[in-house]
Amino acid sequence: MDRTEDRGGQRTRLDRRALLQTAVAAAAAVAAVAAAAAAAAGVAGAPAAGRGRHGYDGESPRFALAVLPDTQYLFDADSADPEPLRATFRYLVGERREANIAFMAHLGDVTEHGTADEIRLAAATFRTLHGTVPYSVLAGNHDIDGSRDDQRGDSAYLDAFGPERYRRMPTFRGASDDGYNTCHVLRGGGREWLVLALDWRISDRGLRWAQGVLDRFPELPVILTTHDLAWADEDGAAELSGHGRRLWDGLIRGNDQIFLALGGHYWPPGRTVLTNDAGNDVHVHITNYQDRYYGGAAMIRLYAFDLVRGVIDVETCAPWFLARDPDRRSPLAAETVELTGPADRFSMEIGFAERFAGFAPVVPPRPRPPAAVLPRGTVAYWRFDPAGLAAVGRDGEPVADGVRARDLSGNGNDLTVRRLHDSGPTALTWSDGHHEGQPAHASLRFDGGKGPDRGAILTTAAGAPLNSEKFTSGYTIETYLKLPEPFEGDHAWMGILSWEGRNGDAGKTTGWSPEEPTCSLNLSPERFLQFVVYPHRQDADPTSWSHALPVGRWMHLAVVNDGRRTVVYVDGSKIARNPAQRSTGIATLGKPFVIGATQFEEKYGQGFYGWIGDTRIVAGALSPRDFLTPGGS
Structure with missing residues (x-):
């Protein structure tokens, strides 16, 4: 020019001058x-x-x-x-x-x-x-x-x-x-x-x-x-x-x-x-x-x-x-x-x-049937849509004690709803909220907390096969969750899922306390994800720690063990602090598997605070491409 x-x-002189901040x-x-x-x-x-x-x-x-x-x-x-x-x-x-x-x-x-x-x-x-x-x-x-x-x-x-x-x-x-x-x-x-x-x-x-x-x-x-x-x-x-x-x-x-x-x-x-x-x-x-x-x-x-x-x-x-x-x-x-x-x-x-919503709206994926997400080795799979929950209501409607979540793997590991302490109806409600890649377009909203302790859990029955499964060849545990925004109240060390029982009763001596359960997925006061497991074969307590989990958004979590060590993924991304310590199996004691809380001294305090969606357990190590959400993202 x-x-x-x-x-x-108008004729205007174009003098050299400073460049303008641009946005694209x-x-x-x-x-x-x-x-x-x-x-x-x-x-x-x-x-x-x-x-x-x-x-x-x-x-x-x-x-x-x-x-x-x-x-x-x-x-x-x-x-x-x-x-x-x-x-x-x-x-x-x-x-x-x-x-x-x-x-x-x-x-x-x-x-x-x-x-x-x-x-x-x-x-x-x-x-x-x-x-x-x-x-x-x-x-x-x-x-x-x-x-x-x-x-x-x-x-x-x-x-x-x-x-x-x-x-x-x-x-x-x-x-x-x-x-x-x-x-x-x-x-x-x-x-x-x-x-x-x-x-x-x-x-x-x-x-x-x-x-x-x-x-x-x-x-x-x-x-x-x-x-x-x-x-x-x-x-x-x-x-x-x-x-x-x-x-x-x-x-x-x-x-x-x-x-x-x-x-x-x-x-x-x-x-x-x-x-x-x-x-x-x-x-x-x-x-x-x-x-x-x-x-x-x-x-x-x-x-x-x-x-x-x-x-x-x-x-x-x-x-x-x-x-x-x-x-x-x-x-x-x-x-x-x-x-x-x-x-x-x-x-x-x-x-x-x-x-671009006006001309190229993002089409959300359709729900996937249970049969599409049951790979070989699936031990248990729970979802909270009509395919998996015995009673589905409207968004925000309480889910009553005694309602059953069917184990869609066919292995008999059904879950039953139970409220903790004197918790009221709102401690557990049904939600149509879900991760965009989640197979089922539904979840459960848990309103657990401290002072007074409150919450709700879903547990397997006393004789469920999952209670005693040792997973010596490896395992993959997956779930979806969302933390509320704002994240209000004291929810330090709330449990997401766990097995009941004391690790001391399994003969373990290395942990922070013998009163801890043998396997649990929890959230620290800083919202760091903590997975602690007492292996079936080793006297050890290898523990994985994530970054601070965000609030107000759905996430996919996966714990993968190949029979030798454990790696935790958040949205398909491997977290940094995964121990190299040997870890073979889980020292289960024949006691129930639980969604929504973690015991200490075989007692429940607070329950989980937030949403939990589809949860699956596979007896073997899956790669991220085989997660419930491919890649986990």
């Missing part, structure tokens, strides 16, 4: 559109999934989008120097596996004058990415005849960066008839999303094409890229340019799928958040470094999406300078190698599911 630009009829939102949506519908839209194929060439993993919940703005000063007649851009591309190729880079989007003004020689040199430089990182390029006003829209006809730019360039890329899904607008479908986080790369001056015909693409990919979230979108004032607050306003009114505001719009052309970088017709945020960003040392040195910005944490981590660097020996960088290279100010290195929390 030039140093001055027309902003709504991203996520992914649900299944790809059928091939027939795609063909009707002028698009074809389906994106490759899973780890492919050069290590990219489309199923990983962490992936990155690279954004490359104006490179025009690197391709400027006889002063051209493509080496910074080559270095950036080598960096993207080399980092593709480590950063899980899905795609690169160029924001236009590839060259300064759009001559055949400049375009030819730029096109050859881009080939560094071919076969590795897929990408899109769009025309900026310096690449073509900027006085005309996308119906301008042939150009040196179109010859080099037209649709034929992308046809072998797995992400390419089609182009407008004129060739200046393209669409690309990416896979990241196990889902698909769309990049819509639009010309510097899109025509009415081009807008109709873009709308047609959106209509045929109605469930994909969209990142729109163009050259001229918005400009920023000296404080970094951005507003739409004249062309950006046309895109907003003609395409963006009426299509809730478009959540992020990226442009270059102007500097300094800036951002704004606009509200679309659906009442949702659309993040509008300017990214451009051509005013910096060496024409920006092909500086790249990486948007790293983390769908587990719900965070976008953004960083900006110049790989050409980064690759040099720090002792040999010039002063200006040293200060430009990486931009670490709040405008160029930051994180932002994103509500992915909420933002």
Whole structure:
């Protein structure tokens, strides 16, 4: 671009100034559109999934989008120097596996004058990415005849960066008839999303094409890229340019799928958040470094999406300078190698599911029947929906003493409800709350506590086979739980599940007290998960400790013993403090198994406080992929 630009009829000087803190939102949506519908839209194929060439993993919940703005000063007649851009591309190729880079989007003004020689040199430089990182390029006003829209006809730019360039890329899904607008479908986080790369001056015909693409990919979230979108004032607050306003009114505001719009052309970088017709945020960003040392040195910005944490981590660097020996960088290279100010290195929390609920709602998994979650070796399985509970009421309705929870493994380890002390009806109620991956969509709400002691338990009968099971070949004990938010009252050392009986009666001498039961899963005052077991064969009490469990959210817990040692998992993630001590079996004493409390001196004090869902015990060590929730997450 030039140093001055027309902003709504006013000529405004674009001085170099501080960059603005930026925010970006991203996520992914649900299944790809059928091939027939795609063909009707002028698009074809389906994106490759899973780890492919050069290590990219489309199923990983962490992936990155690279954004490359104006490179025009690197391709400027006889002063051209493509080496910074080559270095950036080598960096993207080399980092593709480590950063899980899905795609690169160029924001236009590839060259300064759009001559055949400049375009030819730029096109050859881009080939560094071919076969590795897929990408899109769009025309900026310096690449073509900027006085005309996308119906301008042939150009040196179109010859080099037209649709034929992308046809072998797995992400390419089609182009407008004129060739200046393209669409690309990416896979990241196990889902698909769309990049819509639009010309510097899109025509009415081009807008109709873009709308047609959106209509045929109605469930994909969209990142729109163009050259001229918005400009920023000296404080970094951005507003739409004249062309950006046309895109907003003609395409963006009426299509809730478009959540992020990226442009270059102007500097300094800036951002704004606009509200679309659906009442949702659309993040509008300017990214451009051509005013910096060496024409920006092909500086790249990486948007790293983390769908587990719900965070976008953004960083900006110049790989050409980064690759040099720090002792040999010039002063200006040293200060430009990486931009670490709040405008160029930051994180932002994103509500992915909420933002895309209007066009790609998350469909919760359906309940799974008991037969689907009974692997070989299942000793007991309890759930609190109609399949497993003898009496199911409304949410919040008490579950009476004597109600039976059937052992769906068929091994006769049914549980019976009993209240502790003088606890009232609300000590145990039925709930339709559940972990999203839980087979049964139901749980029990326990309202246990101290002072006065209260709670409720579910116990096996006196002669149940589980009471005496020794598990010498290993075991897996799984359950789902949720702690209330706020977490009120004193619930220190409340029990989640256990076997009754004293470890001293089993001949154990190593523990904190002989009055402890032989096996229990508990919660410490700091909400650390504690699993303590007195093995059948060893005189020992190996104890696992987790991190502080969160409140207000469902979790999957798993205790896995392979006959030698025990490992505890929370949401499919192995906790840190698992003892290496030998542990073979459980020193059960023929006494009942219990959900909802832990004894001391063969007496119950407080009961559990929170929700407990499906619980399963298997005689053998399961891997996380075989947990009730695959992976446990």
